Amino acid sequence: MLSVAPMMDWTDTHCRVFHRTLAPHARLYTEMVHANAVIHGDRTRLLALDPVEHPVALQLGGSEPELLAQAARIGAEHGFDEINLNCGCPSDRVQAGRFGACLMREPALVADSVAAMIAACDVPVTVKCRLGVDDDHDFGRFLAFIDTVADAGCRMFVVHARNAWLQGLSPKENREVPPLRYDWAYALKRDRPGLQVIVNGGIATDDEATKHLDHVDGAMLGRAAYHDPYLLHRLDVAWFGGALRTRGELLRALRPYIEDQLARGVFLKHITRHLLGLFAGERGGRAFRQVLSEGAHKPGADWSLIEQALALTQSPAVAA
Structure with missing residues (x-):
């Protein structure tokens, strides 16, 4: 699977239509939208979706299973092909709302949320997460988080292969300072072959993205795909065939x-x-x-x- 990460203020519907033109086979993601905004906000704007975007996923933020379930149902009714729960964003605002990366310390709550979302909609529910938060450097703890959520029905995990530091680093620094540990994502796929594992974080070139396919099911590109969008086109052609267009x-x-x-x-x-x-x-x-x-x-x-x-x-x- 080739996919483009959800990026705040960037991956709106215009961006996604452009990326679809470049990469017909890629899975696209919306910006993160809080469940409350989906339920009570301007859905015409927040859930804007052009038919050419499919397959496209709605990424939700939140930590209340009932609200997430309601938002997931609305997202599926609006035509999204996947609902993704954000368990990786480290910003102060997200932490204050008790969602994003801090949810990695509450695997039971994430599992309850995923189970409620699965029951509420008829499209796949997936999770995007980090390896851990702050000084969590125990692979067993990471694996236990995955297992708990998988037991609730989640079959696909997008793993941003770094820890998230909840104090002392900005969101930008959290994308660059914590060291990348792709081997954890590789080990997850090896130990849990029945799960679909997509690796994310620090992927900047065609070769880097392609090499991950030796170990996991796919690669998710973030800022590299935005700042050099032709990279998406080259990868789509290399992975899925077709003619390279100018x-x-x-x-x-x-x-x-x-x-x-x-x-x-x-x-x-x-x-x-x-x-x-x-x-x-x-x-x-x-x-x-x-x-x-x-x-x-x-x-x-x-x-x-x-x-x-x-x-x-x-x-x-x-x-x-």
């Missing part, structure tokens, strides 16, 4: 969607912010980003701006 071809394939969104009143900037890395490291990449960044917010900005940016990537006079 960046320009892929971007022009998005034109009908973009023009439809503009006709619906969406501002171009809300879409193009996800496209800025498409030519990362390529000739004209900087100029491409600059044209879109400076022009997409202006009134009346339309597809012609994207063609203007694309033209700069094909000019021999423009540097990377």
Whole structure:
């Protein structure tokens, strides 16, 4: 399985449609949405979903089984193919709400939540977790967490292969400072072969992602897929077949969607912010980003701006 991680403020529906264009076989994830927001908030915005996105998962935050069950049911009714419970986010706000990574210290509560969610909806319920929190360095404790949740019916775990430090590190530092221990995810798959194990964290290249397939069932890419989205396309072709398309071809394939969104009143900037890395490291990449960044917010900005940016990537006079 190739998948793109849930990323706050990034993996909205426009981003996911773009990623689907790049990677037809990838599993896509929403930003984390709290169960209360799903139940009481603006579902049209929070659960926005274009048909081309499938397969796509809704990631929920929360720690109250009854609310999570209700939110899972709503998510499934809105067409999501999977409901994923966040047990990995380390932010202060998330901790204050008693969800995210701190739930790894409450495996029974996670199990109750998963069981309630499974009973409430007819799509798979999965869990995204860390290896542990703070100074938890006991593989047995990690395995016990997995076993407790698996006994409740969860068959797929996305393992961000680091600990989460709940004090002293920012969310950004929590993605970089705690050491990666992929061997724990590998050992989980070896010891529990009946579970589907997807590894996440620190995967930045085609080779790194592919090597994980020797040990686990798939790889989930995060910021690398966002900042260098063509990586997604290369992996999709390498893993699942098909012809490698140019960046320009892929971007022009998005034109009908973009023009439809503009006709619906969406501002171009809300879409193009996800496209800025498409030519990362390529000739004209900087100029491409600059044209879109400076022009997409202006009134009346339309597809012609994207063609203007694309033209700069094909000019021999423009540097990377």
